[in-house]
Amino acid sequence: MSDNLTALRRDLLRRDALVLVVALALAAFAILPGLGGDPLTISRSQSMGSIGVALVAACGLNLLAGHAGLISLGQGAFVAIGAYVSAWALLETGLPWPLALILAVAASAAVGAVLSLAAARLSGPQVAMITLAFAVMVHRLFVELEIFGRLAGYPNTSNHDTSLLDPIKIGGTALEPPLFAGTGPLVMLLVGLIAVLSFLAYRNLAESAWGRSLRALATNEIVASHIGINPRGRKTAVFTVAATFGGVAGTMQTQLQAHLQPESFTFTLSLNLIIMVILGGAGRLYGPVVGVFVLMTLEHSHAMQSIVEFQQENLSDTWFLSEEGLTGLLLILTLVFLPSGLVGGAQKLWRRFRTRNTPAGAQPDAESLDIDATVRATAQRQASCAIDLDEHDEVMQLRDVTHNFAGLKAVDDMQLTLREGTIHALVGPNGAGKTTLVNLTTGVYPLQAGATAHILGKHANGLPPHAIYQLGVARTFQTPQLFHGESALVNVMSGLDAKLGQSFIATLLRLPKVRRLEAEARHRAMELLERLGIEEHAGTPAGELPYGLQRSVELARALASDPKILILDEPAAGLNPSETYQLGTTLEAIAATGVAILLVEHDMSLVIRVADEVTCMERGARIYHGDAAGLQQDQRVLAAYLGDGHVTIQGKGSRNA
Ligand SMILES: Nc1ncnc2c1ncn2[C@@H]1O[C@H](COP(=O)(O)OP(=O)(O)OP(=O)(O)O)[C@@H](O)[C@H]1O
The missing domain is CATH 3.40.50.300 (P-loop containing nucleotide triphosphate hydrolases)
Known part of the structure; x- marks a missing residue:
């Protein structure tokens, strides 16, 4: 018994250490270049910032789709709500910035809670359909709403060289949006910090009784209810939590972009987020981290673009897969050949390696008795x-x-x-x-x-x-x-x-x-x-x-x-x-x-x-x-x-x- 407990404790410590390493790596990735004194290039800030935004949104989505098994095609809509409401609150309400951001996150969470009242009654494909319809609705809303500048975006100005958002100030220091000021290390600091804190919150939820209850729900609702889980209550809760993560990602996006356009929040954003979750490994703790990094690296390194050009030059310049088409193909290949994603696949390999190198444990006593x-x-x-x-x-x-x-x-x-x-x-x-x-x-x-x-x-x-x-x-x-x-x-x-x-x-x-x-x-x-x-x-x-x-x-x-x-x-x-x-x-x-x-x-x-x-x-x-x-x-x-x-x-x- 004590050996088993010691092994368990060691295992827990190892997991904690890994979480710490991942969190520190995320922080370093977001913060260090900015603090080094070198101005961040616009494209570098854009890449790093968008990875942070996607990571936070994908972590929330993994709780919902990966752990609870409720495939949502609408996570991008909550990012949009967080982004627009935070921009509006910063510009129009005169609230101090922390309160403006909290208001935006609360708005996303509230909309998520309302949507969950309908979604919690449903399961499987119905949840996917309802969230898809919601993503389309929210996008159209921001395209149509005068107050948010329609297609011209928000804030409604043709001069995009300077931000209309008051820069966030911490202790008198302004956090300039980097796209406009060119550097903005403090913005990157804030974005990196939010990403790390969000990841830790996500981990705390996923690696707990609460997270286990989500996975139980995903496996079998009837069995879950027999171990004390209220399926409808838990579905409502996880929907709201996922929307909250989406809202947090939206507030980060506002800091990075300062000018929002509805085209950044089409259904494609939701689709990309679910692809990241599945590619990394739905329901795996590090699934969203791996999925986001792999997919976004493919995008930002222009690897996708190179494949498109290769097709055009060597195969056909009319029949080829665009970047979006390639992402879709990646999803299909993952689902067919690696259903548990990159992390799940790696874990399987590791387990196989370990079993091969560990002596077989004692089998249950099969000695036959004269019953x-x-x-x-x-x-x-x-x-x-x-x-x-x-x-x-x-x-x-x-x-x-x-x-x-x-x-x-x-x-x-x-x-x-x-x-x-x-x-x-x-x-x-x-x-x-x-x-x-x-x-x-x-x-x-x-x-x-x-x-x-x-x-x-x-x-x-x-x-x-x-x-x-x-x-x-x-x-x-x-x-x-x-x-x-x-x-x-x-x-x-x-x-x-x-x-x-x-x-x-x-x-x-x-x-x-x-x-x-x-x-x-x-x-x-x-x-x-x-x-x-x-x-x-x-x-x-x-x-x-x-x-x-x-x-x-x-x-x-x-x-x-x-x-x-x-x-x-x-x-x-x-x-x-x-x-x-x-x-x-x-x-x-x-x-x-x-x-x-x-x-x-x-x-x-x-x-x-x-x-x-x-x-x-x-x-x-x-x-x-x-x-x-x-x-x-x-x-x-x-x-x-x-x-x-x-x-x-x-x-x-x-x-x-
Ligand atoms: N969900 C259901 N819908 C329709 N009929 C059902 C359903 N569940 C059970 N039945 C029927 O009700 C009757 C009782 O089934 P039940 O499973 O309770 O029997 P049982 O005594 O547990 O049988 P067994 O020993 O084979 O498990 C059977 O005729 C069965 O076909």
């Missing part, structure tokens, strides 16, 4: 330990629950009670309605009028999955639903993130409390992995783990929130006998800590071995409720489920199920 003999021996030992269910408090009561799917009665007037510290098995033939009942219990489907659900003394009718999670209910799924790109450790951490109670501002600033909670969450997740015997796989991406281990990671994630009620949907499916036996032992150990377990399962040897109480369903209705011994004698159960040839296994039994 039948073991089960019978355990069952006989336990038969004498029948428990008195009345001594265990009820923690969940479901009454009169019915659910129809387009005329099919999947659940028919079901009753179910779970008791603290006991295992209640829910069995029945395929299609009996077990999973539907679980989904009704955890809020995936609403309960019909007349049904009641009480969970830990609270009325739970109408509560969505994330609210049911907060009551103390955790679940697993019929097929393991892990976040495949994340390590096993991060998957387990995500199970307790919603309970950490980290505020957004504290996360943004990475306050000491956040760092402490993050370390504790890691520690707790490692403990759980160790408890399930899979700690050596902590750093492996969940998607690369064998099926049985994925089930264990999912169980650890469910346990991470310290649930009072644990619902497991066919946890033994796909496990070998040895793994199933270990699972049974684990479930008994969990129940012994006071957790109520609802076990949906077809493996009768497991059910009979561990269940204190059994409910059998057929065609949506309850046909049996009692102990495991009674289940095997019940004529309806034998006819509908177990079959006449069922060999009776002795189980735990209970005195009054």
Whole structure:
């Protein structure tokens, strides 16, 4: 354990050091040439400034599109709003410059929040469409609005040699816009500083429980809501955050250009930003940094222009790909050959290199046991330990629950009670309605009028999955639903993130409390992995783990929130006998800590071995409720489920199920 923790700590320190190096490199890139005394050339300032602007906008976009999976084609519109509103506020309102910039960023954020109210209801291509329409609308708005000078731009002057914007002053020193004064190192200082601070804020969000929740949302909304994330609330938040980064980029653009033209903010800007994110690696921390530098270097080094000229000279001077066409081609090639972008591709290579050079870790114990003999021996030992269910408090009561799917009665007037510290098995033939009942219990489907659900003394009718999670209910799924790109450790951490109670501002600033909670969450997740015997796989991406281990990671994630009620949907499916036996032992150990377990399962040897109480369903209705011994004698159960040839296994039994 301590070795693992030390390795984790070392890994964290390495990541922190890398962030610091990147931030310093960004700062040096933006600031040093200006402070060296050499006047910045106009084109140099333009290149460096535009890289800073694009970086900030792309970082925000990566949170939205890369981490949360909401592809936005409208990030350029928020840059436009930030730029125009900051120019207007500097010129017209007489506000001190910091307030003028804050006003502009707030305007972008507010518009983003309004747009998110619509976008948060949607997903996938619909979000892309809505943001595309928004980008076109905003561009047209700045083309049409008299106050912003229409096509002539803003401020509306034909004399572009001097800026109409009052230069920003810091301590009496004016920050001349470099395009006009030719140098403007202080402007570059300000722009560089904003870029670095924005990058750090982006990193703080991405590398936190908040960032993990975005990636969970992107992978599977239903699963995310079962680990306490409110999908709509989180989508609204990330939309607003991305718009805020866009607004910040816009205020930087104003400082660099001083004269704004609508043509700088066409849909192409939004398209370029999403290309940068995808090229660098959507959802990867350094994706936007790499994407912005590569694409902008290609543009500013005139490499693109050279390729266009090459085509014209050697192929055809009428049929050739323009610079924009080449950028589009780059996007297509990236999506086809490098879907995880340059950073993702490099990480994959690195992992392959490391696995090749690391001795294989111990595999799970595949030693085959004589399960039948073991089960019978355990069952006989336990038969004498029948428990008195009345001594265990009820923690969940479901009454009169019915659910129809387009005329099919999947659940028919079901009753179910779970008791603290006991295992209640829910069995029945395929299609009996077990999973539907679980989904009704955890809020995936609403309960019909007349049904009641009480969970830990609270009325739970109408509560969505994330609210049911907060009551103390955790679940697993019929097929393991892990976040495949994340390590096993991060998957387990995500199970307790919603309970950490980290505020957004504290996360943004990475306050000491956040760092402490993050370390504790890691520690707790490692403990759980160790408890399930899979700690050596902590750093492996969940998607690369064998099926049985994925089930264990999912169980650890469910346990991470310290649930009072644990619902497991066919946890033994796909496990070998040895793994199933270990699972049974684990479930008994969990129940012994006071957790109520609802076990949906077809493996009768497991059910009979561990269940204190059994409910059998057929065609949506309850046909049996009692102990495991009674289940095997019940004529309806034998006819509908177990079959006449069922060999009776002795189980735990209970005195009054
Ligand atoms: N989303 C859905 N839309 C329509 N019908 C559904 C839906 N989900 C389940 N059903 C139907 O409802 C019935 C109950 O299905 P459910 O998955 O709850 O059964 P189950 O007991 O969990 O089965 P299994 O043991 O195979 O998992 C089945 O007839 C199934 O086809």
